[in-house]
Each structure stands twice: as structure tokens, then as C-alpha cells.
Amino acid sequence: MDAQPVIAAIRFAQGRRPADPIPADPMAWLDSQLAPGLPGPDLPADLPATLPAIFAAGREDTERVRAGGMGRPNQARIVQTETAAAIALSVGGAQGFRERLVAFWANHLAIQRGRVPLFAGHYVREVIRAHVTGKFEDMLVAMARHPAMLAYLDNNGSIGPNSPAGQRMRRGLNENLAREILELHTVTPAAGYTQEDVTSFARILTGWSFQGQREPYGFVFRANAHEPGPKRLMGRTFPPGQEGGVMALTWLARHEKTHRHLATKLVRHFVADDPPPAAVDRIYGVLRDTGGDLGAATRALVRLPEAWQPPLGKLRNPQDYVIAVLRAVEAPDDIAPRAANFMQNLGQGWWSPPAPIGFPDSGAAWSGPEIMVRRLDWANNISGRGAGRDAAEVAEAVLGPICRPETLRAAARAGSAREALTLVLVSPEFHRR
Amino acid sequence: MTAHLPALGRRSLLLGLGAAITLPRARVAFAQAPGEARFAVVLLRGGLDGLFAVQPYGEPGFGELRGALALPEPGQEGGLLDLGGRFGLHPRMPQLHAMYAANEALLIHAVAGNWRTRSHFDAQDLLESGADQRLNSGWLNRALSAVPARPGAQPNGLAVGADLPLLMRGPTQVGTYSRRGGGAPSPDLMARIAELNHTDPLTGPAIIEGLQARGYAMEALGMDAGARPPPGGAFRTLAQAAGRLLARPDGPRIAAFELTGWDTHAQQVNRLPGPLGQLDDGLAALKEALGDHWRRTAVLVTTEFGRTVRINGTGGTDHGTGGIAFLVGGAVAGGRIGGDWPGLSERTLFQGRDLAPTTDLRSLAKGLLRDHLKLQDQAVARAFPGSDAAAPSGGLLRSG
Numbered sequence: 001m002d003a004q005p006v007i008a009a010i011r012f013a014q015g016r017r018p019a020d021p022i023p024a025d026p027m028a029w030l031d032s033q034l035a036p037g038l039p040g041p042d043l044p045a046d047l048p049a050t051l052p053a054i055f056a057a058g059r060e061d062t063e064r065v066r067a068g069g070m071g072r073p074n075q076a077r078i079v080q081t082e083t084a085a086a087i088a089l090s091v092g093g094a095q096g097f098r099e100r101l102v103a104f105w106a107n108h109l110a111i112q113r114g115r116v117p118l119f120a121g122h123y124v125r126e127v128i129r130a131h132v133t134g135k136f137e138d139m140l141v142a143m144a145r146h147p148a149m150l151a152y153l154d155n156n157g158s159i160g161p162n163s164p165a166g167q168r169m170r171r172g173l174n175e176n177l178a179r180e181i182l183e184l185h186t187v188t189p190a191a192g193y194t195q196e197d198v199t200s201f202a203r204i205l206t207g208w209s210f211q212g213q214r215e216p217y218g219f220v221f222r223a224n225a226h227e228p229g230p231k232r233l234m235g236r237t238f239p240p241g242q243e244g245g246v247m248a249l250t251w252l253a254r255h256e257k258t259h260r261h262l263a264t265k266l267v268r269h270f271v272a273d274d275p276p277p278a279a280v281d282r283i284y285g286v287l288r289d290t291g292g293d294l295g296a297a298t299r300a301l302v303r304l305p306e307a308w309q310p311p312l313g314k315l316r317n318p319q320d321y322v323i324a325v326l327r328a329v330e331a332p333d334d335i336a337p338r339a340a341n342f343m344q345n346l347g348q349g350w351w352s353p354p355a356p357i358g359f360p361d362s363g364a365a366w367s368g369p370e371i372m373v374r375r376l377d378w379a380n381n382i383s384g385r386g387a388g389r390d391a392a393e394v395a396e397a398v399l400g401p402i403c404r405p406e407t408l409r410a411a412a413r414a415g416s417a418r419e420a421l422t423l424v425l426v427s428p429e430f431h432r433r
Numbered sequence: 434m435t436a437h438l439p440a441l442g443r444r445s446l447l448l449g450l451g452a453a454i455t456l457p458r459a460r461v462a463f464a465q466a467p468g469e470a471r472f473a474v475v476l477l478r479g480g481l482d483g484l485f486a487v488q489p490y491g492e493p494g495f496g497e498l499r500g501a502l503a504l505p506e507p508g509q510e511g512g513l514l515d516l517g518g519r520f521g522l523h524p525r526m527p528q529l530h531a532m533y534a535a536n537e538a539l540l541i542h543a544v545a546g547n548w549r550t551r552s553h554f555d556a557q558d559l560l561e562s563g564a565d566q567r568l569n570s571g572w573l574n575r576a577l578s579a580v581p582a583r584p585g586a587q588p589n590g591l592a593v594g595a596d597l598p599l600l601m602r603g604p605t606q607v608g609t610y611s612r613r614g615g616g617a618p619s620p621d622l623m624a625r626i627a628e629l630n631h632t633d634p635l636t637g638p639a640i641i642e643g644l645q646a647r648g649y650a651m652e653a654l655g656m657d658a659g660a661r662p663p664p665g666g667a668f669r670t671l672a673q674a675a676g677r678l679l680a681r682p683d684g685p686r687i688a689a690f691e692l693t694g695w696d697t698h699a700q701q702v703n704r705l706p707g708p709l710g711q712l713d714d715g716l717a718a719l720k721e722a723l724g725d726h727w728r729r730t731a732v733l734v735t736t737e738f739g740r741t742v743r744i745n746g747t748g749g750t751d752h753g754t755g756g757i758a759f760l761v762g763g764a765v766a767g768g769r770i771g772g773d774w775p776g777l778s779e780r781t782l783f784q785g786r787d788l789a790p791t792t793d794l795r796s797l798a799k800g801l802l803r804d805h806l807k808l809q810d811q812a813v814a815r816a817f818p819g820s821d822a823a824a825p826s827g828g829l830l831r832s833g
Contacts, residue, residue, distance in 0.1 A: 345670070354524065368639065371707070372640055373640060373644060414625070415621075415622075419618075422626070423626065428633035428637075
């Protein structure tokens with residue numbers, strides 16, 4: 001097998017299943033995953049999956065608790081089913097590049113599953129997945145309108161102090177969402193904004209909330225909680241009303257510093273922990289010239305020569321590692337519910353970054369001694385399932401020419417087939433992408 | 434992956450302690466019985482550095498005393514998690530931080546028991562005995578003797594993990610819970626794995642360090658025998674499974690856990706986040722598994738002593754005195770830093786080196802027995818004989 005198809009599968013996608021076809025044109029294979037119409041997670045037909053249905057299920061849980069019932073069965077089912085379906089698409093699917101993009105952007109506009117269990121799956125489907133090859137500004141506005149983000153970063157409780165609601169209730173601003181959009185999602189502190197800009201942006205976003213008790217069961221702009229009057233943000237003036245917020249978000253999404261930030265993160269994720277400046281410039285230029293077209297930026301990303309040069313230096317994060325191992329041993333689909341536990345145990349719970357900044361994206365962050373040794377335990381556990389499988393054949397099918405002779409020798413000398421497979425799964429090259 | 438499925442321990446039967454957990458089909462309703470409160474004790478063996486977990490970053494001199502162990506303030510990259518100003522929680526404990534934010538975690542600095550020894554083993558024995566000398570029974574077991582047994586239900590007490598700790602030993606029957614096997618590679622396979630990775634700049638050192646932290650001696654890595662079995666990163670799994678048992682109407686009510694890896698004399702900044710994360714994961718798993726019962730739950734997380742205030746010459750800390758206790762659970766009056774902060778100035782330090790104790794661990798435990806488990810004064814005194822000087826702490830619980 002040539003190196004290029006393997007690099008495409010490992011660097012850009014989620015690793016090979018041994019029976020995966022070998023694409024004759026790896027670039028075309030990657031491009032094809034940027035086309036519209038690819039499947040999303042396979043959810044049971046009776047799962048509450050639209051916002052009205054999710055809100056209804058949540059209300060049912062609440063009524064049950066009020067009546068003395070235990071637990072929130074609807075919420076538990078929704079979050080577990082959404083999680084398992086998303087993981088199953090990664091473990092069993094054939095569109096690993098797209099799934100990597102979904103994971104990347106879900107981590108960029110991060111929420112915590114445990115904080116918004118009803119909405120996490122819907123958020124990733126409708127805000128992230130729907131826009132991974134679209135315009136960044138559309139993704140950003142969809143984010144700021146989604147109940148998951150409005151609840152996670154507290155904007156639903158942010159009230160303009162001079163709005164009718166603010167005057168009546170004597171409540172005020174919550175800066176959380178405004179601050180994180182500036183600092184993490186868009187321009188970053190490199191843009192030199194001040195605390196006054198943060199506060200002012202929070203005023204712009206007052207009234208952005210959601211309604212779960214009645215129509216429209218989703219985003220609402222609460223005009224009576226919106227701070228009246230025009231507001232300044234980073235030297236520009238935005239009008240009052242919902243439109244002012246959309247304009248501010250759109251302006252931030254198109255800001256030069258935002259494009260620089262997104263380019264740096266994309267290259268760090270797909271090329272190297274220390275992003276080569278030339279590669280960052282290239283992606284930055286595409287974002288600038290296309291007004292933040294993520295599909296165009298992604299097509300440019302796979303055309304970076306730097307991305308195809310072995311050896312692959314990025315350490316697979318725990319989620320990537322778990323998915324790649326499960327693909328390599330051809331784990332059955334029903335592993336997905338447990339795979340979330342595996343990831344959690346290896347330090348990276350599904351949709352569960354510890355803070356709005358998302359999970360880190362460097363080898364240093366994921367090579368702590370304890371989580372590294374836990375990988376070994378876990379890989380050995382998994383290879384127990386694949387006992388009898390020929391480790392050399394697995395190595396050839398999933399690593400191809402990337403597999404080092406030392407690894408094959410160690411596998412050949414192992415005391416059992418299981419141990420041989422473990423050695424392949426914990427070799428330095430298998431830890432990389 | 435049957436190894437991930439928990440197994441019910443039979444050790445208590447083997448030890449003649451009776452009543453291993455069984456899973457009776459009958460579901461007995463015990464709603465509002467006196468035994469509805471859930472209580473757990475988590476022993477951190479080895480001496481957790483409380484000043485690393487909950488850092489008084491606003492304290493004058495803290496940065497000088499702690500050197501590399503003082504993390505950036507809240508809001509900075511890699512910084513502490515804000516606890517309302519002045520104190521910050523280690524960033525590897527986001528779930529505990531969420532509990533704090535939900536007023537479910539009370540963090541108490543400068544806690545010590547009735548001992549001033551810096552020996553792990555003496556201090557742990559006294560902590561578990563709950564007395565001025567080592568006894569053959571633990572305070573939690575003696576407390577259990579005052580909790581009424583429920584006909585048809587499992588024993589009230591549950592020891593979680595590979596050992597029956599002294600804390601849970603004694604006249605009262607308790608159940609045990611552990612998990613089978615686990616997937617850890619044999620020492621020989623570990624040696625091969627370490628060899629395969631040793632030239633890699635990332636995975637090589639991480640694997641060696643991780644194995645050392647688990648107690649593999651370097652020379653033992655090349656041998657079949659002699660290496661200590663890994664203690665296992667299984668706390669989360671255990672906590673989850675034990676939480677499910679505690680949530681059952683006919684299940685146990687009071688559990689004891691133990692967790693190792695806290696004795697960080699060197700490279701603490703790298704080595705302590707792992708165990709802290711494990712503890713954090715385990716507490717969150719316990720909460721999740723307990724479901725609605727979390728609101729009736731109090732968990733006491735304690736350790737045999739704190740560590741020296743000054744960083745030592747190897748980037749670690751040595752055995753000290755005043756330590757930290759976490760009290761978490763839906764029943765806890767949390768969201769605050771408890772106890773009296775003794776300060777870090779030279780003259781306030783205990784023997785010029787340790788955080789001076791201001792809260793007696795026995796007072797915390799006695800407060801929980803009295804107000805959470807509703808034990809009578811006599812029963813509390815039996816659990817902690819000779820502890821009149823340490824009056825039960827009040828105000829630990831929402832309703833108490």
C-alpha cells in the first residue's frame with residue numbers, strides 16, 4: 001500500500017478499518033467528504049430530536065420529578081442516544097474526515113454535555129455539523145441562537161439594566177457569552193478589545209434567549225430584556241435590537257483576527273502542534289478572500305504540502321485514539337455506548353471539555369503519564385476481544401508503510417496473539433496522526 | 434470486554450465477615466426510613482497536598498513559598514478555577530468546581546486529626562481508628578452499628594475496592610465491592626511496551642513515568658515477578674458501580690473508598706493532576722450514579738495529613754500537618770471555603786513548615802454522624818471514643 005491513502009486516513013480522518021477500500025485518489029476521497037448530503041448520526045425514529053420535541057421531553061421529566069419520581073429518563077435517553085449515535089458514525093462510518101471536522105468545530109465552539117444534556121446532541125447536529133463546510137458567520141450566529149450555548153454560557157439570563165425587564169426586576173448583564181465569543185470563538189485578545197467592549201457586547205446580546213414552555217420552542221429575542229440604544233464594540237456602532245446582534249456577530253466572524261485565529265487552530269489540529277507560519281498564512285488568506293468559507297479553507301488545508309509529510313507528528317487525542325483502535329479491531333456498532341466511557345477514562349469525555357476553551361490540541365497536553373498508561377491498559381483490554389487476529393495483518397491494513405519494522409518485530413516476538421495486537425495498538429506510530 | 438463489568442467481591446465471606454452483597458430481586462420500599470441518607474468516605478492515602486488542590490493564590494508569599502506549584506490565577510491560561518476570589522481550585526477538577534458552583538462542595542483547609550505524626554501508616558491507622566491509639570475496628574464500622582439494619586436489604590455498609598480498610602472493619606457486617614481483573618498488561622508486556630516506545634520523545638517518557646508512578650521499579654520492568662500490581666485507575670468505575678448500589682432501595686447506604694497516588698515528593702506539578710482528575714471523575718461518577726439520591730448524600734474526602742508549605746528541592750512537597758477535606762453532596766451546605774484559614778506567614782506555620790491545623794477532622798466526622806446520619810450522642814461517642822475535646826461541627830449540611 002502507498003503511504004498517501006494511509007496518511008489521508010490517519011492525518012485527516014479517523015484511521016482505517018482493515019476492510020476499508022484503498023482510495024486511488026486520496027485527495028478526491030477527502031474532497032468527497034466535503035460534499036453536501038452525507039449522512040448524520042443514525043437516531044431512532046422515536047427519539048425526541050427536534051427542539052420542540054426535546055423541550056417537551058424535558059418538561060415531562062420535570063413533571064415526573066415534581067410528582068416524586070426518580071431521575072430524568074427522557075434526558076438520560078436523549079443524551080446517551082445522541083452520544084452513542086455520534087460515536088457509532090465515527091467507529092463504523094466511512095466519512096472520518098467529516099467527523100473530524102465536526103469534532104474540531106464542536107470543540108472550537110465548545111459546550112459541556114453534562115451542563116446541557118438535553119441539547120448537546122441537537123447543538124452539534126444543527127449548529128456544528130450543518131455548517132462545517134459553510135460560512136463561519138452562519139455557524140457563529142446559529143451558535144449564539146442555540147439553547148445549548150445560551151444556557152451553557154448564561155446569556156438567557158442576561159438582561160439589559162435599562163430595559164423594561166431590567167428596570168422591573170433590578171437584574172442586569174451576564175457577560176459570560178459575550179466574553180467567550182470575543183476571547184475564544186472569534187477575534188481573541190490579540191484584537192486588543194477592552195473590558196468596556198466586553199460589557200458593551202454583552203449589552204448587544206441582551207434579549208438573546210430561548211423559550212421552552214411554548215412556541216416557538218427555541219430561540220427568542222426578548223425585546224423587553226434588550227438594552228435600549230445603539231452600542232459601541234471595538235470602535236464600531238451597532239444599532240439596538242436583534243439585528244444589532246446579528247451584525248456584531250457577523251462583523252466579528254469576518255474580522256481579520258478571527259480568520260487568523262481559525263487558520264492557526266485548523267493548522268495546529270491537522271498539521272502540527274507548532275503550526276508552520278506559511279501554512280497558517282495560506283489558510284488565513286483563503287478565509288479572508290472567501291469571507292470565512294469553511295469548505296474552501298478545508299479544501300486548502302488538505303492541499304498543504306506540509307500536511308502530507310511523514311512522519312506524522314501529532315499525538316492522537318484520547319477520542320481519536322479510542323476511535324482509531326476500535327476501527328482497527330473492527331469493533332461492532334454496539335460498542336458505541338461504552339466507547340464514551342472509554343474516552344472519559346482516558347481523559348477526554350465526549351462533548352465534555354472542562355471549560356469553554358475546549359480540549360487542548362497538543363501532544364504535551366495528552367501525554368500525561370497516568371492517561372498514557374491508561375491507554376495501555378485499555379488497548380490490552382480491547383485486544384483481548386480481537387484474540388486470534390493476526391497483528392501483522394492488522395498493522396499492514398491500518399498503518400501500511402507507516403508501521404515501523406521495530407513494531408512488527410516486537411509483535412512477532414510477543415507471547416500471544418493478544419499481546420502482539422496490543423503492541424501494534426500502543427506503538428508510537430499508532431499513537432500518532 | 435467482560436473485564437469492564439463489575440464483580441461482586443466475596444472477600445468478606447472469605448474473611449468470615451459475612452454478608453457479601455447479593456442482588457435480591459425483591460425491591461423493598463424504604464422511602465423516608467431513617468436510613469435514606471447516603472454517606473461516603475473517600476480516603477486519600479499518601480497525604481494530599483491541599484495547597485495544590487485548593488490554592489490560596491491571593492495570600493501574600495504564596496508564590497514564593499510554592500514556586501512551580503503555584504498555578505496561574507483564575508482566568509489565565511492553565512489557571513486555577515475560581516472559588517470566589519482568594520482561593521482557586523486545580524484546573525483538573527472541573528467537576529468538583531461545578532459542584533462548588535452548585536453549592537454542593539465545602540472545601541476545608543487546615544484540617545488535622547488527633548495526631549501529629551508524619552508517618553503515613555501511623556497517621557492512617559489513627560484516622561481510621563478514630564481514637565488516640567490504633568484499634569482493631571474503624572470509626573465508620575462502629576457508627577454503622579447504630580444504623581438500624583433493614584430486613585431483606587443489604588448491609589448498610591459497603592467497602593469499595595480491593596481491600597477492606599480498617600475504617601470499615603469491626604463488629605458490624607459490611608458488604609464489599611470490587612471489580613474483576615481489569616485489563617492491565619502484565620509487567621512483562623509493560624516492559625515490552627516501554628521498550629517499543631522508549632525512543633519516542635512523547636510516549637516514551639510518559640510511559641516510563643506512568644509505570645513508575647504505579648510502583649513499577651525500573652529494574653522490575655524487565656522481570657516477570659516482583660513488580661507491585663498496578664493500583665488501577667479504576668476509581669471512576671468503582672464509584673459509578675458503588676453509586677448504583679447505593680441508589681438501590683435495598684442497597685447499602687454508607688460506603689468507604691480509598692484512592693492512592695498522593696505522596697508527591699517530586700515533580701508534583703506533573704504527577705498530582707492525574708490523581709486529582711481521577712478523584713474528580715470519581716466524584717462526578719458517584720453523583721451521576723446516585724441520581725436523585727445525590728440530594729441526600731454527603732461525601733467526606735479526607736487524607737492522613739497535608740504537606741509542607743514550601744516546595745522541596747525536587748519539585749514536590751514532604752509530609753506535613755494541616756491538610757484539606759472536601760465535603761461534597763447534595764445534602765452539603767457547600768459553595769464555600771470552610772474552616773479557619775491560619776495563614777502562611779513564618780510565625781503562623783506549624784513548626785515553621787506546615788499549615789497549622791485549625792479544624793479537627795473528628796469534629797467534621799462527628800458533625801456528619803450526628804446531623805446527616807442522625808446518630809444519637811452516645812453512638813457518636815462510641816465511634817470516636819475520648820474525643821470530647823472535638824465537638825461535632827455544626828452547619829455542614831443544608832438542613833442541619
